[in-house]
Amino acid sequence: MRIKALLALTAVAASLTACATADRYDAAGDVHDLLVAIRDNDRARFDAHVDRRALKGQIEARLMDEARRRGSSDALSALAALAAGPIADVASEALIRPETFRAAATYYGYTPDRPIPGRVAIASTLRPVDNGRVCAAKKDGPCLLTFTREGSTWRLTGFDPQAANLHLKR
Template identity: 75%
Template sequence: MRIKALLALTVATLSLSACATADRYDAAGDVHALLTAIRDRDRAAFDARVDRQALKYALEARLLEEARKRKPDNSLMALAAALAGPVADLAGEALIRPETFRAAANYYGYTPDKPLPGRVAIAAALRPAGDGRVCAAKKDGPCLLTFTREGSVWRLSGFDPEAANLHFKR
């Protein structure tokens, strides 16, 4: 009885591991397409692999978090809350474009003078992030970019600005 339970647990664990690997490999194709769009400054291909609304929500959440850290009085916090959405919309339009993401691509080693790695190499740099998402991380570093599956396409849906600041301030 114990052997059957152990075998069932092993099969379940391997199945879950295979799903995570399949997600990473599947996402790697779309991440490669995004990197190609960034490198080539192809706005249409870039837009097809980016969830603008999710990124704008991330910007808005970051603005609100910064406002809370400053511990303003209630009226300033209310003003910050009222302005966070419109400011995130404006910032999103200005920042969510191929040129802006070149710094992230350069951080991961995808510089214009080097060929882009293949799907397997990209998959190795992705890690499961829960809820069917994957994130791009360099070796044991923090996740910088998060991708979410929408239908059959993986799209950039989040980023960690603090992780980005650690590497882009230099």
Template identity: 80%
Template structure:
């Protein structure tokens, strides 16, 4: 009886690991397409693999967090809360573009002077991030880019601006 339980538990573990590997390999093609679009400043390719609403939502949430950290009763907290949505929209338009993500693409080896990483190499840089999402990270590094499956396409839905060292091109 105990052996059956262990075998059943092992089978469930292998199934879950296989699903995670399939998701990572499946996502790798779209992650590759996004990173190529970033490297080549291809706005249409970039937009096809980015969920602007999710990224703007992340920017808005970050602005709200900053506002909440102010002293209670601070008049600027109320102003920041009212302006968070419009500011996130403006910031989203300014920041959610291929040029802003060049540092992240370079980090993953997408530079004009190097051969492009293969799908298996990309899949190995992805790890499950919960809720069916995957994140791009090198070895034990931080999750820089987070991807979520939307229909048949994996799209960028989150990022860590500090980890990715994102900046505007000047």
């Protein structure tokens, strides 16, 4: 009986690992396309692999968190809440473009003077995270970029600016 239970658990673990590996490999193709778009400054290709609405929402949430963290008055908090949307609109237009993400690509070793690795190499740098998403991270480092499957395409849906600042200062 114990052997059957152990075999069943092993089969479940193997199938979950296979799903995570398949997601990482599948996402790697779109991450490769995004890296090429960043390298080539191809705005249309970049936009096809970026979820602007999700990234704008992340910027807006960060602005709100910063206002709360500073412990401002209720009136100032209300003003910050009103201004967060328009500020996030302007910030997202200014920041969500290939040139901005070039520093993150360089951190991962994708510099213009080197060829972008293939799908298998990129898949090895992706880490499965919650809700079927994957993130790009170096070895044991933090997740810098997060990708979510939207239909048949994996799109950039999250960016950790604190992790970027830690690594880009080195």
